[in-house]
Amino acid sequence: MDLKQALDLLKKHGYKYTNKRELMMDIFLRESRYLSAREVLDQMQEDFPGLSFDTVYRNISIFEKLGIVEGTEWDGERRYRFHCNRDTHHHHIICTKCGRTREIRVCPMNAILGEPDNFEITGHKFEIYGICADCEGDHAPRH
Amino acid sequence: MDLKQALDLLKKHGYKYTNKRELMMDIFLRESRYLSAREVLDQMQEDFPGLSFDTVYRNISIFEKLGIVEGTEWDGERRYRFHCNRDTHHHHIICTKCGRTREIRVCPMNAILGEPDNFEITGHKFEIYGICADCEGDHAPRH
DNA sequence: ACCTTAATTGGATTGATTCCGTTTTGTAAA
DNA sequence: TTTACAAAACGGAATCAATCCAATTAAGGT
Numbered sequence: 173m174d175l176k177q178a179l180d181l182l183k184k185h186g187y188k189y190t191n192k193r194e195l196m197m198d199i200f201l202r203e204s205r206y207l208s209a210r211e212v213l214d215q216m217q218e219d220f221p222g223l224s225f226d227t228v229y230r231n232i233s234i235f236e237k238l239g240i241v242e243g244t245e246w247d248g249e250r251r252y253r254f255h256c257n258r259d260t261h262h263h264h265i266i267c268t269k270c271g272r273t274r275e276i277r278v279c280p281m282n283a284i285l286g287e288p289d290n291f292e293i294t295g296h297k298f299e300i301y302g303i304c305a306d307c308e309g310d311h312a313p314r315h
Numbered sequence: 316m317d318l319k320q321a322l323d324l325l326k327k328h329g330y331k332y333t334n335k336r337e338l339m340m341d342i343f344l345r346e347s348r349y350l351s352a353r354e355v356l357d358q359m360q361e362d363f364p365g366l367s368f369d370t371v372y373r374n375i376s377i378f379e380k381l382g383i384v385e386g387t388e389w390d391g392e393r394r395y396r397f398h399c400n401r402d403t404h405h406h407h408i409i410c411t412k413c414g415r416t417r418e419i420r421v422c423p424m425n426a427i428l429g430e431p432d433n434f435e436i437t438g439h440k441f442e443i444y445g446i447c448a449d450c451e452g453d454h455a456p457r458h
Numbered sequence: 459a460c461c462t463t464a465a466t467t468g469g470a471t472t473g474a475t476t477c478c479g480t481t482t483t484g485t486a487a488a
Numbered sequence: 489t490t491t492a493c494a495a496a497a498c499g500g501a502a503t504c505a506a507t508c509c510a511a512t513t514a515a516g517g518t
Contacts, residue, residue: 188464188515209505224467229506231465245388248475249505265434274431280423280441288417290448291408298423298441305433331484331495352474367498372475374496391506392474 173258175201178240185238195219196231197254200241206251206271244299267304276300316401318344321383328381338362339374340397343384349394349414387442410447419443 178197179189187193199215200207213228232252235241241252246268256262257275264273280298287293321340322332330336342358343350356371375395378384384395389411399405400418407416423441430436 186464190465190515192466222467224469225506226468226508227466248393250391265431265436267434268437274434276427278423278426280421280426281443283421283423283426284419284443288408288445291410291417291445292451293408293443293445294411295444296442297444298439300424300427300436300439302434302436302438308435329495333484333496335497365498367500368475369477369499370497 173240173255178235181238181240182234187234192216192220192223192227193231196228197235197240200235200252200254203271204254204256205273206244206253206266208249208251210249212252244297246301263298263300265300265302267307268301269303269307272304272306316383316398321378324381324383325377330377335359335363335366335370336374339371340378340383343378343395343397347397347399348416349387349396349409351392351394353392355395387440389444406441406443408443408445410450411444412446412450415447415449 175194175197178201179194182193183189195216196212199212209225209228209232212232213223213225216223216228232241232243236243236252239255239258242255243250243252244264244266245251246266251271253271253273256273260277261279263276263279265276266273276298281296318337318340321344322337325336326332338359339355342355352368352371352375355375356366356368359366359371375384375386379386379395382398382401385398386393386395387407387409388394389409394414396414396416399416403420404422406419406422408419409416419441424439
């Protein structure tokens with residue numbers, strides 16, 4: 173998915189085009205890693221000093237609903253990244269310092285045979301956490 | 316693991332025995348499901364009306380460090396359950412309404428061959444979410 | 459250009475979690 | 489058993505992410 177496809181998705185669902193939304197997508201696309209709402213806000217405020225948290229959270233929530241970004245959580249904070257590879261179900265190895273990821277092609281759900289008794293499955297999560305080579309050692313994470 | 320083993324673990328690591336800690340373990344053991352700090356507090360205040368959040372959080376943190384409870388997070392809240400089956404690495408199907416679980420014996424890490432390049436793995440998470448038979452339908456979750 | 463409605467602002471609010479000075483309690487030693 | 493010390497608990501304040509809300513601004517169709 174690229175920026176144009178994402179903007180089309182917005183339009184198709186009746187959301188308006190705004191320069192803030194474009195910038196936000198730009199950031200997610202450019203960074204290609206998990207970002208907290210705070211990190212997104214900080215980057216956006218370089219261009220829009222008065223930008224509010226509400227805008228960031230509202231748009232992230234829309235983006236997530238449309239499948240433009242995918243979210244997870246660690247260290248008590250939600251984080252989001254541009255939805256890589258929307259066609260293929262996948263999981264991630266995640267660097268918990270910088271949020272960079274690597275795709276995992278295998279899904280453990282394939283090994284779960286049939287529906288378990290007395291449980292209606294609504295979702296699953298498989299994530300591997302680690303420290304990437306760039307963040308290894310004492311030096312600050314390379315964002 | 317039973318109550319006595321857990322209390323021994325506390326003692327072995329130099330933590331004191333208190334009736335609050337025993338009650339807290341009692342609750343985790345009795346419930347055998349994921350509980351939020353708020354739920355633990357509510358139950359404990361039936362016996363100790365003045366009990367503070369600090370006590371709950373501090374003890375949960377100790378319990379988690381010692382492997383007495385295991386924690387996860389959903390719907391923006393951390394939750395903890397008595398560490399079932401401490402000897403065998405395992406995962407869970409979790410009912411997101413009542414926190415009850417079922418054990419999954421397979422671990423997807425077995426399918427990850429060797430260390431990935433440029434990533435030092437520090438942990439992983441595999442959880443299946445769903446609604447258990449007791450919570451299905453419109454009626455309130457059976458806690 | 460106008461109008462309707464959604465988007466944004468900014469400040470207040472919520473709710474979970476943590477912090478901290480004070481008081482209480484468990485435990486080991488006298 | 490008493491004493492002394494450190495850990496545990498109290499309670500209330502502080503923090504921080506996330507949400508809410510009334511007022512303002514801007515997008516997009518007519």
